[in-house]
Amino acid sequence: MATISSGMEPAAIPAPASPSDRWSLESWFSAFGAPDYIAFKDRLTRSLTEQSETTTTANGSLAAALAAFEDLSVKAGHLSAFLGCLSADDADNEGVKSDEAWLSSREADLLKIEAALRLRLAALSPAEFDALTTDPALANAAWRLGRMREAGGHQMPLELESLAADLNVDGLHAWNRLYETLTAKLSFPMTFPDGHEETVPMSRRRALMASPERAVRAAAFHSGQQPWLNHADTFAAGLNGIAGSRLSLYRRRGQKGFLEAPLFDAAMGRPSLDAMMEAIHTHIEVPRHAVRAAAALQGTEALHFFDLEAPQIAPPGEADISWPQACKMVDRAFTAAYPALGAYFREMLDRNWIEAQPRAGKRPGAFCTGSPLRGEERVYMNYHGTVQDVITLAHEVGHAWHSRALLGERLFRSAYPMTLAETASNFGEMILLEGMLTGGADSLALQAWLLDQEMNRAHSYLINIPMRFEFERSFYTERRAGEVPVSRLRTLMEQAQRKCYGDTLETGGLDPMFWASKMHFFISGVSFYNFPYVFGYLLSRALFARFQSEGASFLPGYEAFLRLSGSADCETVARETLGADLTDPAFWASGIVSLEPKVREYEAIASLSKK
Numbered sequence: 188m189a190t191i192s193s194g195m196e197p198a199a200i201p202a203p204a205s206p207s208d209r210w211s212l213e214s215w216f217s218a219f220g221a222p223d224y225i226a227f228k229d230r231l232t233r234s235l236t237e238q239s240e241t242t243t244t245a246n247g248s249l250a251a252a253l254a255a256f257e258d259l260s261v262k263a264g265h266l267s268a269f270l271g272c273l274s275a276d277d278a279d280n281e282g283v284k285s286d287e288a289w290l291s292s293r294e295a296d297l298l299k300i301e302a303a304l305r306l307r308l309a310a311l312s313p314a315e316f317d318a319l320t321t322d323p324a325l326a327n328a329a330w331r332l333g334r335m336r337e338a339g340g341h342q343m344p345l346e347l348e349s350l351a352a353d354l355n356v357d358g359l360h361a362w363n364r365l366y367e368t369l370t371a372k373l374s375f376p377m378t379f380p381d382g383h384e385e386t387v388p389m390s391r392r393r394a395l396m397a398s399p400e401r402a403v404r405a406a407a408f409h410s411g412q413q414p415w416l417n418h419a420d421t422f423a424a425g426l427n428g429i430a431g432s433r434l435s436l437y438r439r440r441g442q443k444g445f446l447e448a449p450l451f452d453a454a455m456g457r458p459s460l461d462a463m464m465e466a467i468h469t470h471i472e473v474p475r476h477a478v479r480a481a482a483a484l485q486g487t488e489a490l491h492f493f494d495l496e497a498p499q500i501a502p503p504g505e506a507d508i509s510w511p512q513a514c515k516m517v518d519r520a521f522t523a524a525y526p527a528l529g530a531y532f533r534e535m536l537d538r539n540w541i542e543a544q545p546r547a548g549k550r551p552g553a554f555c556t557g558s559p560l561r562g563e564e565r566v567y568m569n570y571h572g573t574v575q576d577v578i579t580l581a582h583e584v585g586h587a588w589h590s591r592a593l594l595g596e597r598l599f600r601s602a603y604p605m606t607l608a609e610t611a612s613n614f615g616e617m618i619l620l621e622g623m624l625t626g627g628a629d630s631l632a633l634q635a636w637l638l639d640q641e642m643n644r645a646h647s648y649l650i651n652i653p654m655r656f657e658f659e660r661s662f663y664t665e666r667r668a669g670e671v672p673v674s675r676l677r678t679l680m681e682q683a684q685r686k687c688y689g690d691t692l693e694t695g696g697l698d699p700m701f702w703a704s705k706m707h708f709f710i711s712g713v714s715f716y717n718f719p720y721v722f723g724y725l726l727s728r729a730l731f732a733r734f735q736s737e738g739a740s741f742l743p744g745y746e747a748f749l750r751l752s753g754s755a756d757c758e759t760v761a762r763e764t765l766g767a768d769l770t771d772p773a774f775w776a777s778g779i780v781s782l783e784p785k786v787r788e789y790e791a792i793a794s795l796s797k798k
Contacts, residue, residue, distance in 0.1 A: 206514045210276075210542035210565055215269045215558055219283060228286075231262050235296045242300045249307055250322040253332070256300055257598050263297055264598075265560035266290060275550040275567050276542060278371030284364070291360050295352040301335070302348035308332060309339030328599035330754045338451070341440045351436060355711075359432040362425040363711035369418065370706070371550045377410040379403065389414065390551040394571035397496040401485070408493035408698075415700040419673045422703040426662075427670045429711055434667055445663045449715035453722075454604040454756040459769040460718060463725065466775035467653050471687070473779050474649040476786050477642040478691040483793035484639075491696035492684075495651065498574060500639040500792070507572035510543060517581050520622025521615075525742075528618070531591055532584050535566065540587075543570035543580070552706055553579050555586035555612075559601070562594050574640060578616055585615020592749035603752035605713065607760060609723025610730065611749060616644070617731045635792055642789050645782055648724035650687050655717040658683035658702060676702050722757070725778040729765055732781070 216224040238259060242252050270290060273283045311319065316336060320329040342348055373389035380402040387395070387407070395407035415422070434445060442448055450457055482490045484499035502508075508516070514536060522529030535541055540563065553568035564587035570576050589611035593601040624637045661679045665671050671679070677699035684697045702708055707716040730748070734741045748764040761767040767774050 206511060206536040206541075207539050208510045208541070208543040208570060209539065210272070210567075211539040212269060212272055212565070214538075214563060215265065215561060219273055219280075219286075227262075227266065228289075231259070231266065231293060234259055234262070235293055235300075239296055239300055242303045249304075250319060250324045252307075253304060253328075254324045256297075256304055257328075259297060259300070261559045261598050263290070263294060265558045267294070268556045268558050268565070271556055272542070272565055272567065274367070275554070277548055278368060278550055279548055284368065287364065288356070291356040292353075295356050298352040299345075299349045302342060302352070303345055305335050305339030305342055306345060307339075308336040309342075311336070325599070326597075327754070328597065331599040331602070334451075334454075341442055343439050347439065351439075355432065359429055360711045362428045363709055366422070366425050366706070366709040367550060369421065371548065373414045373418075374547070375410050375414050377406055379406060387411070388547045388549075390547075390549055390569050391545065391571065393496070393551065394545075394569070394573055394576065396493050397498070397573045397575050399498055399501055401494070401497070404493045404497055405491070408491075412698075412700060415703045419700070419703060422709075423671070423673045423676055425709060426676070426702065427666065429709065430663055430666045431670070433714055434663070445667075446660075446715065449713070449718075452604060452713060453606045453719055455606055455722070456756075456758060456770070459758060462770050462772040463718070463722060463775045464653065464656070466772040466779060467649055467721070469772070470776055470779040471650065471689075473782055473786060474646045475689055475691050477782075477789055478646050478650070478688070480786070480790045480793040481639075481642065481646075482691070483790075484796050487693065489691055489693035489696065491693055492698035492701070494696075495646065496575060496643065498636070498639055498643070500635045502574055502633075502636045508574065508577060509572065510570055513570065513572075513577045513580060516577055516623065517584065517619060520581070520619045521584075523622050524618050528584075528588055528615070531588055535564070535584065535587065538563075540564060541566045541568075541580075543568050545569045545571055553583055555583045555590075557587070557590050559598055564590050574636075578619060578640065578644075581615045581619035582612045583615075585612035585618075588615065589749050589752070592746055593753055596750070596753065601753040604757065605716075605719040606722045606726075606757050607752040609719050610726045611723075611752075613723045613727035614730055614734075614745075617727060621731075621735075638785060638789055638792070641785060644724075645786075648721055649779060650691075652717050652720045654683045654687035655705065655707070656715065656721075657686055659708065659715055659717060662702075725775055726761065726765075726767075728778040728781065729767065729774075733765070 216227070218224065238252070238255050241247055242256070267290060270283060270287050273280060274287055277283070308316065308319075316332075319325065320332060325332065343351070370389060374386050375389070375392075376384060377387045377395075378384050380400065387410075389411065392407050392411040395411075396404045398404050398407070433448070437445060437448060446457065446460070450460060478490060478495075481494070481499045482488060485494065487494075518529055518532055518536075521532050542565070549569060551569065553566075555564055555566050557564035566580070566583040566587060568576065568579055568583060570580070586608060589603070589608060590601075593603075620637055620640060624634060658680050661683065662671060662676065665675070665679070680702045681697050681699050684692065684701075698704075710716050730745060734745065744764055748760060751760050751764065755763070758769050761769050769775075
């Protein structure tokens with residue numbers, strides 16, 4: 188692949204000799220509870236009170252009120268990112284949890300201000316709105332203002348929106364906080380295949396289920412299933428509470444279906460979603476062939492759910508990848524293909540912007556967050572030395588690079604939807620895998636291992652995540668008639684798994700409690716936290732194909748894609764940067780069908796393994 192440079196490339200920073208796996212948040216605040224932190228909270232509270240008094244009375248300049256709201260959003264986002272990092276890092280910190288609850292109330296105040304502004308925007312005539320967008324205080328903010336205006340057409344009266352914002356603090360979002368607190372404290376006793384016993388934190392379970400040793404995977408799955416069963420009623424109450432709150436609000440706001448809000452949040456139209464899902468189900472045998480080949484490599488007729496993330500071809504070299512080795516792998520791959528991205532990754536390491544140390548008390552999962560006030564990103568994960576962990580690192584750094592591309596843009600122009608965010612992160616994964624292959628092209632073992640990784644990703648994005656969508660769609664359909672009990676949640680999950688996986692999972696190989704163990708279902712800020720991942724995977728394949736064929740000449744278009752992501756809908760971004768029509772199933776199908784040569788190669792390796 189051609190080497191690429193860019194005007195976005197930071198100054199060269201040598202990679203740390205021994206990168207830390209602990210992050211630093213001191214550039215945001217000197218410490219939790221420190222004088223600068225307390226002063227910031229006080230200023231934010233005063234500003235919210237002042238702005239609420241002026242905005243909700245509909246007096247004064249609308250342009251000035253919108254600009255003030257944007258500034259408050261930046262400051263609240265800064266504090267939210269800081270507390271989110273602390274909370275994930277130490278789930279037992281009661282002070283942080285208390286301040287998160289306090290911030291939820293302040294964010295409710297911000298939502299009230301936004302609701303008032305939306306209604307004022309919706310009340311403008313087309314000519315008045317056009318005139319507003321020419322105000323110097325709102326330069327380059329027309330698209331975001333149009334979105335707020337559209338949302339204002341689906342709002343309840345202001346007093347009801349204010350009430351909803353208050354109730355969500357102790358209702359909708361409280362369920363999310365309960366889930367995060369409880370799951371961070373979950374652990375389970377596990378007997379390993381060698382006979383030794385350990386109490387394993389739940390945050391480690393996923394890594395164990397990615398172990399190359401099937402007995403370890405099985406033990407982690409079955410032992411780790413018990414806490415989800417023990418707390419099933421609590422998790423069901425949370426899931427029903429979150430969905431019930433949303434459905435009540437949708438009905439009051441005149442939104443016709445439960446997909447209308449998540450599609451609006453994703454800046455994506457229903458025709459594009461339908462086209463994408465149609466293409467997946469039409470061509471689902473492509474990833475299913477990969478799952479069957481994985482079972483053949485394992486020596487079984489089909490896979491169990493606990494086999495789905497496991498490597499079926501052992502990586503060359505050491506079984507466990509140390510943190511310094513992982514950083515070198517990502518650095519090497521990024522730098523060889525995209526020097527600006529490599530330099531940015533080294534900057535993140537040098538400034539200790541990545542949290543990876545595995546330990547009890549940390550929340551499971553991985554994420555990228557950032558401070559819009561400081562223009563800095565942070566990556567959070569639990570690194571256990573697996574190949575998947577290395578890929579996760581590249582994925583999250585891809586998110587961080589997306590935000591760096593928008594550095595200097597106003598918030599009204601840099602807040603991009605999850606669909607386009609997942610495109611950039613998947614692009615980062617692809618650079619890693621392609622870079623690793625290029626760096627060791629003479630190794631057949633390396634090529635086979637990377638193919639195994641690619642097939643695992645294909646199955647995840649084209650079967651597993653669509654399965655989550657099918658479950659959630661069925662759940663929301665039934666939730667409209669009342670609460671859905673644990674037994675029915677289990678059934679809906681099994682039905683979704685059978686629909687998407689077909690015969691690729693063995694009898695008894697389903698996971699009926701996946702609805703409880705998957706954090707994404709409990710995120711209260713965004714609903715249907717699934718289809719944007721599929722969108723990102725398939726769109727990133729189209730971007731990466733262009734990258735491979737065009738080399739350096741592709742970079743300006745890619746960076747234009749990243750910058751446009753905060754100021755246009757998905758259909759516009761795809762059309763203007765790729766010339767693609769997202770409402771055409773053929774576009775999505777092309778990304779799926781392009782996997783067929785790799786699938787055949789994978790099947791050939793599986794056939795040879797039987798001989």
